[in-house]
Structures are given as C-alpha cells and as structure tokens.
Amino acid sequence: MSLSTHNLSVGYHDKAIVKDVSLIIPDGKIVALLGPNGCGKSTLLKAMSRILSPMEGEIHWQGKNLLTEPSRYLATQLALLPQTQPIPEGIKVKDLVAYGRSPYTGFWGRLTTDDNKVIQDAMDKVGVAELAEQLVSELSGGQRQRVWLAMTLAQDTPYLLLDEPTTYMDLSHQVELMELFKTLNDAGKTIVTVLHDINQAARYCDHLIVMKDGEIITQGEPETVLTKDMLKSVFSLNAQIHQDPIAKTPMCVVE
Amino acid sequence: MLNVFKNLPYLGQYFILSFLLCLFAWLSLFSWSIVPITGQQALTALLHPDKNIIAHSIVLDLRLPRVLVAAVVGACLAVAGAIMQGLTRNPLASPSVLGVNAGAALGMATVSTIAPWFGLFGTSVAAIIGGAITWSLVMLLGAAWRGGNEHGRLVLAGVAISALCAALTKAMIILHEDQAAGVLTWLAGSVADARWSHWQQLWPMALVGLLGAFLMSPTLNLLNLGEDNARSLGVKLGWARVICSLLVLLLVGAALSVAGSIAFIGLLVPHMAKSLVGQDHRKVLPIAAIMGALLVMIADVVSRSIIYPIETPAGAILALIGAPFFIYMVRARTS
Amino acid sequence: MRTLFVSFSLFSLLAFLVVLSLSFGAVSLSISEILSGFTPDSEFYFTIHEYRFPRAVLAVLVGAMMALSGALVQGVIRNPLASPDVLGVSQGAGLAAVVLMTLFPSVSIFWLPWAALAGGISAALLLWALCGAHSSAIKLAITGVAMAALYSSAVDFLMLTRPLEINNALLWLTGSLWGRGWDQVFMILPWLVLLPLAFWLAKRMNLISLGDEVATSLGVSIPVTRLSALAIAVGLTASCVAICGPIGFLGLIAPHLARRLVGGRHQILLPCSMVVGMVILLLADLLARTINPPIELPAGIMTAIIGAPYFLWLLLKTR
Numbered sequence: 001m002s003l004s005t006h007n008l009s010v011g012y013h014d015k016a017i018v019k020d021v022s023l024i025i026p027d028g029k030i031v032a033l034l035g036p037n038g039c040g041k042s043t044l045l046k047a048m049s050r051i052l053s054p055m056e057g058e059i060h061w062q063g064k065n066l067l068t069e070p071s072r073y074l075a076t077q078l079a080l081l082p083q084t085q086p087i088p089e090g091i092k093v094k095d096l097v098a099y100g101r102s103p104y105t106g107f108w109g110r111l112t113t114d115d116n117k118v119i120q121d122a123m124d125k126v127g128v129a130e131l132a133e134q135l136v137s138e139l140s141g142g143q144r145q146r147v148w149l150a151m152t153l154a155q156d157t158p159y160l161l162l163d164e165p166t167t168y169m170d171l172s173h174q175v176e177l178m179e180l181f182k183t184l185n186d187a188g189k190t191i192v193t194v195l196h197d198i199n200q201a202a203r204y205c206d207h208l209i210v211m212k213d214g215e216i217i218t219q220g221e222p223e224t225v226l227t228k229d230m231l232k233s234v235f236s237l238n239a240q241i242h243q244d245p246i247a248k249t250p251m252c253v254v255e
Numbered sequence: 256m257l258n259v260f261k262n263l264p265y266l267g268q269y270f271i272l273s274f275l276l277c278l279f280a281w282l283s284l285f286s287w288s289i290v291p292i293t294g295q296q297a298l299t300a301l302l303h304p305d306k307n308i309i310a311h312s313i314v315l316d317l318r319l320p321r322v323l324v325a326a327v328v329g330a331c332l333a334v335a336g337a338i339m340q341g342l343t344r345n346p347l348a349s350p351s352v353l354g355v356n357a358g359a360a361l362g363m364a365t366v367s368t369i370a371p372w373f374g375l376f377g378t379s380v381a382a383i384i385g386g387a388i389t390w391s392l393v394m395l396l397g398a399a400w401r402g403g404n405e406h407g408r409l410v411l412a413g414v415a416i417s418a419l420c421a422a423l424t425k426a427m428i429i430l431h432e433d434q435a436a437g438v439l440t441w442l443a444g445s446v447a448d449a450r451w452s453h454w455q456q457l458w459p460m461a462l463v464g465l466l467g468a469f470l471m472s473p474t475l476n477l478l479n480l481g482e483d484n485a486r487s488l489g490v491k492l493g494w495a496r497v498i499c500s501l502l503v504l505l506l507v508g509a510a511l512s513v514a515g516s517i518a519f520i521g522l523l524v525p526h527m528a529k530s531l532v533g534q535d536h537r538k539v540l541p542i543a544a545i546m547g548a549l550l551v552m553i554a555d556v557v558s559r560s561i562i563y564p565i566e567t568p569a570g571a572i573l574a575l576i577g578a579p580f581f582i583y584m585v586r587a588r589t590s
Numbered sequence: 591m592r593t594l595f596v597s598f599s600l601f602s603l604l605a606f607l608v609v610l611s612l613s614f615g616a617v618s619l620s621i622s623e624i625l626s627g628f629t630p631d632s633e634f635y636f637t638i639h640e641y642r643f644p645r646a647v648l649a650v651l652v653g654a655m656m657a658l659s660g661a662l663v664q665g666v667i668r669n670p671l672a673s674p675d676v677l678g679v680s681q682g683a684g685l686a687a688v689v690l691m692t693l694f695p696s697v698s699i700f701w702l703p704w705a706a707l708a709g710g711i712s713a714a715l716l717l718w719a720l721c722g723a724h725s726s727a728i729k730l731a732i733t734g735v736a737m738a739a740l741y742s743s744a745v746d747f748l749m750l751t752r753p754l755e756i757n758n759a760l761l762w763l764t765g766s767l768w769g770r771g772w773d774q775v776f777m778i779l780p781w782l783v784l785l786p787l788a789f790w791l792a793k794r795m796n797l798i799s800l801g802d803e804v805a806t807s808l809g810v811s812i813p814v815t816r817l818s819a820l821a822i823a824v825g826l827t828a829s830c831v832a833i834c835g836p837i838g839f840l841g842l843i844a845p846h847l848a849r850r851l852v853g854g855r856h857q858i859l860l861p862c863s864m865v866v867g868m869v870i871l872l873l874a875d876l877l878a879r880t881i882n883p884p885i886e887l888p889a890g891i892m893t894a895i896i897g898a899p900y901f902l903w904l905l906l907k908t909r
Contacts, residue, residue: 085800088799088854089849090859091855092853107790107793108792161807415901415905419899419902429885582720
C-alpha cells in the first residue's frame with residue numbers, strides 16, 4: 001500500500017468535488033480512473049500528486065502523510081502528466097525531457113552521463129528521439145503530448161499519474177501508448193491514469209476505479225466492474241457487455 | 256438609495272439624471288467665482304442678459320461655454336467608451352486605456368512643437384489623426400485575435416502603445432522646451448479655458464457623433480452576442496466596425512481637441528450606466544451620455560474649488576478618481 | 591557551439607559600444623586619448639574618468655540588472671508580454687520621487703534615490719497584498735498595469751498643481767543617465783548581491799515554465815519560487831529606477847532578444863539577457879546624447895522608441 005487516501009475531501013474554492021474518499025491504489029498495476037465528466041477523477045489525481053491540498057482527510061505515501069514528506073523526495077516517487085500543459089518558449093525537446101531529471105540534479109541542473117542515458121531512453125520509448133533538436137513550440141499537439149510523456153518518464157518514478165494521456169493522439173499512437181504502459185508495468189511501475197474510453201480501460205488496465213459525483217462507486221478487475229447495471233447507473237447508458245474477440249477482455253456496446 | 260433608483264422605470268431614471276445635470280450646470284455657473292455671483296444672478300443672466308453687469312458677462316462669456324463644453328465633452332467620451340467596449344467586447348476598453356488619448360497627445364504635441372503656426376485648428380486635426388492611428392493599430396491587433404477572450408492582451412497592447420506615444424511626446428517636450436507648459440496642460444485635460452469658439456468647434460462634431468452612436472446601438476447589441484452570431488443575424492461586421500470606429504474617433508477627437516486628454520470617463524461611465532439599466536445599448540448610450548456630462552461637470556466644479564483660487568485641471572481629478580476604479584474593474588473581471 | 595558564437599559576438603559588440611560611448615560626446619576622443627584619460631595628469635582625465643567612464647559603467651550595470659529583472663518576471667508570470675514595468679514598480683518609484691521633489695523641495699537631492707527605492711518596494715508590496723500569493727499571472731500583470739495608471743495619474747496631478755519643478759521631474763521620470771557619476775555607481779553596487787541569488791533560481795525557473803502542476807510534481811514549491819523571483823526582480827528594478835529613473839521596455843525586450851538567441855533554458859538565458867540589456871542601454875544612451883547635441887534626450891525615451899514597436903510586433907506574433 002504505497003499510495004492511499006483516507007476520508008479525503010478535496011476541491012476548489014471551498015467546494016468539495018471529491019467527497020470522503022478512502023482508497024488504496026494497488027501496487028504494481030495499471031489503474032484506470034473512470035467516470036462521467038465532473039465526477040472528480042481529475043481532482044482526485046491532482047490531490048494524489050499534491051497539486052491540490054486536502055480539505056479534509058489525508059493522503060499517504062508509504063504510510064506517511066504526503067504533505068509532510070520532502071517535496072524533492074516525492075518528486076522521485078510520483079510523477080504527474082497533467083491534462084493540459086503550457087507551451088514553453090524557446091525550449092528544445094531534449095531540454096524539456098531533461099527537465100524531468102531535475103529532482104536528481106544539483107542546483108545548476110547539470111546532467112551526468114546516467115541522466116543523459118535515462119533521457120535518451122525515455123525519448124526512445126515514446127518515439128520522440130528524432131525530434132530531440134526541435135523546439136517544443138513547433139510540434140503538433142500529439143507530438144507535444146508524447147514529449148511531455150517522455151519528460152514524465154525521465155523523472156523515473158515508481159508511480160506514474162496521468163490525466164487523460166491519450167488526448168490529442170491519433171488512434172495508432174493511443175494504442176502504442178497503452179502498449180507502453182504494459183511494458184512499463186512489466187518493469188515494475190504502477191500507473192494511475194484517467195481515461196475516457198471505457199473499452200480502452202477494460203482492455204489494457206488491471207484495475208478500474210469508477211467514480212460518480214465525487215464518490216467511488218465500484219472498483220476491481222474489468223470483468224467484475226464492467227456490468228450492464230454499472231453502465232446504466234453511472235453513465236446513464238443502455239449497453240451490452242460482450243467479450244472482446246481478440247483480447248478476451250469485456251467490452252461494452254451501446255444499444 | 257441606489258437600489259430605489261435602480262428600481263425606477265427607465266424614464267424616471269432619465270428624468271432624475273437630467274434634473275441633476277441641470278442642477279449642477281446652474282451650480283457651476285455661479286460657484287467659486289472671484290467676482291461673487293449669486294445663483295439668482297446666474298439665472299437672470301441667462302434669461303435677461305445685461306452686458307453692463309460684470310456678473311452677467313462672466314456667466315455668459317466664461318461660465319456658460321465652460322459648462323456646455325464640459326457637459327458635451329463628458330457625453331462624447333462616455334458614449335465613445337461604451338461603443339469601444341461594445342465593439343471589442345472588452346470591459347476594459349476605453350479611449351485612455353487603449354492608447355487613443357496618448358496618440359492624440361502625440362499628434363498634438365508634434366504639431367504644437369514643430370509647427371506651432373498651425374494654431375488651434377491644426378493641433379485639433381493632429382490630435383484626431385494621432386488618435387486615429389493608435390486606434391487603428393489597436394483594432395488591427397484586436398482583429399488579429401478575434402473574439403473577446405484576450406482581454407488582458409488587448410489592454411497590454413494599449414498600454415504599450417500609450418507608453419510609446421508618451422515617450423515620443425516627452426521627447427518632443429524636452430527638445431522644444433518653450434512649448435512644454437502648454438502641452439502639459441493639454442495632457443492633463445481641462446475645460447477651464449473653454450470659450451464660445453471652442454463650443455462652435457465642438458457641437459457639430461458631437462451632434463453627428465452622438466446621433467450616429469444612438470443609431471448604431473441596436474447593432475452593438477447584436478455584436479454583444481459574438482461575431483459569428485452577429486453575422487448570422489445579418490450584421491455586416493466590416494461595415495459595423497468601420498462605422499463604429501469612425502464614430503469613436505469623431506467623438507474622442509471632438510472632446511480631446513477642446514478639453515485635452517481627459518482619462519477614465521470612457522472606462523468608468525459605461526459601467527455605471529450598465530449597472531443601472533442593464534446591457535441594452537439603446538438604453539445604455541443615452542444614460543451614459545448624461546452621466547458622463549454630469550461627471551465632467553462635477554469634476555470641473557471640484558477642480559475650481561480644491562485649491563481655490565488656483566484651478567487644478569479637471570482631467571487630473573478624474574484620473575485620480577478613475578484609476579482606483581480601473582483597479583477595481585481589473586480585480587472584478589479577471590479571475 | 592551556437593551559444594559560444596552568440597556570447598562571443600555579444601561581448602565584442604559590448605566592448606565596441608563601451609569604446610564608442612567613451613569616445614563620443616561634446617568632444618570626440620581618439621582611442622589613445624581615451625586610454626590617457628585614465629591617468630590623473632591627462633587633460634582628458636575629467637571627461638573620461640569623472641564623466642564618461644562612470645556613465646558607461648552605470649549603463650552596463652543598470653542594463654544588466656533591468657534585463658535580469660525582466661527575465662525573472664517573464665519566467666515567473668509565464669507570459670512573454672510581462673515585464674517589471676507592468677508590476678507598477680517603476681511608476682511607484684516615480685511617484686515617491688515626485689512627491690519628494692514637489693512637496694518637500696527643501697530636502698536634499700541625496701534622498702531622492704532612497705525615496706524612489708522605498709516607493710518601488712512599497713508598490714510591489716501593495717500589488718502583492720491586492721493579488722495575494724495564489725492569483726493567476728495575467729491578473730497580477732493587469733492589476734500591476736492598473737496600479738501603474740494610478741501612480742502616473744497621481745504624478746500628473748502633483749506636477750500640474752506644483753509646476754515649478756516640472757522640468758527636473760520630467761527629466762528624471764523618463765529615465766536618464768545624464769549627470770550620473772561614481773556616487774551613483776557605488777550606490778548601485780550593493781544590489782549586485784541579488785545576481786547570484788537570481789542564478790540560484792535558474793533551475794527552478796525552468797521547471798516553472800512547464801506549468802504549476804508539472805513543476806510541483808517535479809518537487810518545486812511554486813509560491814516560494816514565485817515570491818523569491820519577484821522579490822529579486824523588484825529589488826533590481828527599484829534600485830535601478832532609484833538611480834536612473836524608469837527606463838521603459840528594457841526589461842521587456844532584452845530577455846526576449848536573448849531567448850531568440852540562446853533559447854529558454856534559464857541557466858543560459860539569464861546571463862545572456864544581462865549582456866543584451868547592457869548592449870541595448872549603452873546603445874540607447876549613445877543615441878540619446880548624439881542625436882541632437884547639445885540637447886540630451888533621456889535614454890528611457892530611446893529604449894521606449896526601440897522597445898515599443900518590438901513589443902507590438904511580439905503581440906501580433908504570439909497567439
């Protein structure tokens with residue numbers, strides 16, 4: 001139980017969006033946060049990456065309160081990829097990915113050979129190595145999203161928190177990304193991601209957490225979570241559950 | 256008190272404001288004069304003028320044009336501000352914030368330092384041309400972004416243009432020091448020197464500008480809905496922009512050329528008017544005109560009284576009132 | 591490689607401009623005359639050592655500090671259109687100076703820089719109090735602009751009601767290096783302490799450019815970094831304004847040009863901005879005093895005339 005929340009309430013401007021949530025993120029799995037718009041899944045993710053401070057309750061990392069742990073130490077444990085990022089001016093792809101190493105470097109940000117190896121590795125994994133010398137501001141939306149992902153990978157943390165990472169990506173890159181999650185997961189990383197596509201989540205993730213109105217409705221393996229009743233009550237959808245003919249995972253088809 | 260006023264029917268508000276306008280106009284005719292004038296004298300001077308009484312000639316030759324000019328200048332600037340805010344859909348738009356004042360000042364300073372023989376008419380024309388150049392620059396920038404989401408950026412553009420014009424104006428003043436005092440007084444904005452000749456110059460332009468503005472008010476309402484909606488409702492966007500811009504220049508140019516650079520009326524008054532009568536420009540423009548007139552008139556009375564008998568420029572007083580309001584607006588409108 | 595080339599060209603340009611500004615003026619001097627001017631028994635000793643050299647030194651220092659301050663503000667506010675000018679610091683300092691000049695004309699001119707410094711810092715504190723630590727960057731900038739408008743209308747009001755000192759005040763308010771000497775150089779020297787502090791922030795400034803969320807996730811404390819960078823920027827601007835008056839647009843355009851030359855990594859960007867700032871201010875000062883001698887235009891006017899069109903071009907370009 002590395003990352004857990006305890007009676008957590010969090011939100012914006014004194015208005016709680018996530019309400020009294022107690023949750024243990026299972027170690028070593030690919031976890032998807034699902035739910036309709038405004039259900040609080042992004043807010044929960046932001047709280048777990050200490051962007052938002054809890055109004056009530058606590059978030060624990062390795063059994064200790066997240067807020068009292070040193071920020072730099074946490075930066076080597078938890079990496080976040082937000083939904084939208086600014087476009088930094090005059091920064092090359094290689095520089096941006098290198099910023100992911102900053103929790104490990106000295107005050108001047110000098111890179112060691114090890115650092116450079118991690119950076120190159122991260123760029124290779126998401127396939128942006130050939131963009132290395134280009135300016136981030138000149139890339140397309142999908143390319144930029146992959147560069148940011150490489151930056152998060154360069155942070156080299158056991159936990160990855162991703163807020164809708166497939167936005168702006170074309171279908172083939174989405175599939176590549178989900179396959180990359182599998183590879184990273186096999187190497188021992190835990191991945192927590194907000195997803196919109198239920199079938200994508202069911203196919204690639206080990207553990208689904210379904211939220212509605214700031215509360216957790218159900219969680220568990222895709223086979224147990226993905227039911228006709230759940231789709232009806234959470235997403236107001238009339239849908240049937242079938243087995244994916246290739247991956248043998250459940251998938252929903254809207255009636 | 257304010258709530259009671261807000262709940263009055265439109266015509267009621269209209270009449271109360273007009274009554275206040277007349278009251279202050281009358282007050283302004285006789286108050287703070289070195290030669291004592293009574294309120295009754297001010298009235299008889301208007302109705303049965305007698306050239307042999309000094310008080311009467313002061314009222315007719317000095318005070319009356321001053322009051323009229325103040326009122327019309329205020330009305331022009333307020334309506335111009337309302338048009339600018341409607342056109343750019345930017346609550347911070349106004350002649351002073353978007354750099355039109357500074358541009359006009361630069362034009363005026365250029366002519367009066369380099370070619371002072373052009374006289375009053377020359378400087379007025381130069382002021383209008385200067386204002387027109389900066390306004391078109393700002394509009395070009397605004398058109399380049401489309402849409403009203405870039406409030407901050409438009410204001411920053413205006414500030415930059417103002418800074419450029421102000422720097423050039425200062426350069427003019429320093430290079431031709433003998434004209435410095437005149438330009439500075441003009442920069443501050445004052446109706447203290449208004450005479451009948453100013454009035455003659457002002458009213459035709461103001462009349463055309465104000466009437467045109469009232470005719471454009473339904474179009475401004477449609478522009479409020481956004482460009483695409485306005486276009487689909489049959490507004491010819493290009494024409495609307497050009498006509499509104501010309502109206503703004505006419506109004507601002509008329510006001511600035513007689514009274515100098517009076518800031519913040521165009522920002523302040525449209526918001527006050529909208530808080531009273533809502534967003535309908537057909538109602539906002541007349542109310543804004545009356546309130547603008549009232550405000551400049553009051554500022555003029557205050558400017559006479561604040562360090563009596565020295566006259567402080569009314570524009571400086573308005574700027575001191577207006578700047579905190581600008582800060583308030585910024586805080587309220589950008590989150 | 592590119593960085594090396596850029597820094598070599600910048601430094602050559604800088605050296606060239608220093609020599610030019612020592613050589614041009616009421617009397618033009620040759621290189622050998624300039625060199626002899628540094629020995630006390632030379633006939634040019636006064637012109638060079640007491641007049642032109644301290645002025646050039648001051649231009650270099652002020653240019654560097656203003657540019658650094660601009661780079662810090664742009665980095666923190668994450669808006670390339672921001673600059674120390676939009677924080678209202680210069681105008682606040684100007685107001686304090688004008689208050690001193692008009693309301694207390696008997697006070698020695700010695701106190702003028704200190705009053706300006708106090709004014710600039712209070713303006714920054716007031717802005718901070720109005721906006722708070724958590725407001726968005728663009729709100730900070732626009733509120734700063736509004737505060738600046740308030741200060742300048744107060745300045746106008748004072749100058750109009752007490753027109754006696756108008757020309758002195760006007761000259762000071764546009765920012766000028768005229769008549770500044772070694773005293774002013776020594777006054778500004780202590781503030782150079784802020785330079786290493788700024789460089790110490792360079793790495794975190796890089797991460798701030800990635801957005802608050804990513805920066806937090808990379809272990810940067812946003813409020814602390816933002817506050818310290820702005821505090822350093824205010825210190826730098828206020829001390830410069832106190833000595834030379836507000837020099838507009840320098841803090842805006844120098845970091846921009848530097849970013850185009852060497853990119854956005856602050857470890858290189860900050861020093862490069864400083865050199866670009868030195869070059870611009872030396873150039874502006876040189877132009878300002880040679881364009882129409884013997885009348886000297888304030889250098890602040892020249893920087894505005896160079897800077898404002900560049901700023902507008904930037905506005906058009908960035909979407």
